[in-house]
Amino acid sequence: MSRIAYVNGAYVPMSDAYVHIEDRGYQFADGVYEGITVASGKLIDLEPHLDRLERSLRELQIAMPMGRRAMTFVFKETVRRNRLANAFLYIQVTRGVAKRDHPFPANSSSTLVVTARRLDLAAVKSRASIGINVSSQPDIRWGRCDVKSISLLPNILAKQAAREAGGFEAVMYDKDGYVTEGSSTNIWMVTKDGTLVTRSTDDNILPGITRATLMQMAKDLQMQVETRAFKVEEAKSAAEMFLTSSTSCTMPIVKFDDTVIGGGTPGPAATRLAEAYWAYIEG
Numbered sequence: 001m002s003r004i005a006y007v008n009g010a011y012v013p014m015s016d017a018y019v020h021i022e023d024r025g026y027q028f029a030d031g032v033y034e035g036i037t038v039a040s041g042k043l044i045d046l047e048p049h050l051d052r053l054e055r056s057l058r059e060l061q062i063a064m065p066m067g068r069r070a071m072t073f074v075f076k077e078t079v080r081r082n083r084l085a086n087a088f089l090y091i092q093v094t095r096g097v098a099k100r101d102h103p104f105p106a107n108s109s110s111t112l113v114v115t116a117r118r119l120d121l122a123a124v125k126s127r128a129s130i131g132i133n134v135s136s137q138p139d140i141r142w143g144r145c146d147v148k149s150i151s152l153l154p155n156i157l158a159k160q161a162a163r164e165a166g167g168f169e170a171v172m173y174d175k176d177g178y179v180t181e182g183s184s185t186n187i188w189m190v191t192k193d194g195t196l197v198t199r200s201t202d203d204n205i206l207p208g209i210t211r212a213t214l215m216q217m218a219k220d221l222q223m224q225v226e227t228r229a230f231k232v233e234e235a236k237s238a239a240e241m242f243l244t245s246s247t248s249c250t251m252p253i254v255k256f257d258d259t260v261i262g263g264g265t266p267g268p269a270a271t272r273l274a275e276a277y278w279a280y281i282e283g
């Protein structure tokens with residue numbers, strides 16, 4: 001069965017799914033995106049994802065292409081037409097088509113593209129039972145990382161450098177050596193006394209939806225959570241590390257560069273949280 005994409009009002013086979021070559025997303029990366037996990041047909045954390053999409057668009061003065069209810073319908077319909085139970089739903093909104101010129105065009109309408117691809121949640125779970133290696137990479141991004149922009153070149157370069165260094169993810173650090181976030185994930189560490197630590201979302205990182213959900217779960221489980229910046233060296237001497245994102249869920253980190261974390265196996269805090277998160281999305 002061919003995959004179906006939603007493009008500006010029509011559901012079309014992927015092979016016929018096109019946007020104009022003068023779309024500002026293509027020429028300027030002038031747009032934003034969202035990625036939502038679908039588990040057993042359910043859109044996980046749909047409302048916070050819509051909130052973040054609206055906020056990203058508002059910050060860039062790009063019009064919402066349609067209302068939330070209509071958009072929710074398009075998301076569900078895209079999943080349905082692709083006959084997927086577990087999926088990664090990708091939503092991209094750009095400022096639309098206009099003659100190439102840097103200022104905002106006087107009248108363009110937003111381009112909306114929605115795709116869905118199969119997400120192998122069993123593979124994510126099995127990887128989480130072993131844990132992953134990560135690699136430190138300098139964060140060379142701009143000052144508005146709170147906006148989920150499609151301009152991802154620094155993230156791509158960081159992820160690629162991490163992969164070449166044998167890491168599954170890049171853990172990015174700022175000019176003072178503080179961990180910012182992963183190239184497509186939020187980073188956490190667990191101190192020796194069991195406190196979960198993650199950087200504040202006021203500190204130029206993406207406010208991850210999985211991060212927020214997990215923070216609430218940690219509080220519900222009476223775990224201590226501290227929101228503060230931490231350096232690469234502090235993370236390397238932590239009891240545990242893990243990352244969160246829509247596609248990686250809660251993923252223990254067992255090696256950071258050449259440093260083995262937590263004896264090289266997923267630690268108790270990350271495992272507990274991962275179990276809670278799996279119960280949440282599978283429940």
Ligand code: PDD
Nearest residue numbers: 035183184185186206208209210245246
């Ligand atoms: N990435 N930080 C960055 C830079 C991200 O790109 C993402 C999401 C996250 C985690 O956010 P959330 O929990 O809302 O997925 C953090 C998506 C999955 C992507 O780029 O494909």
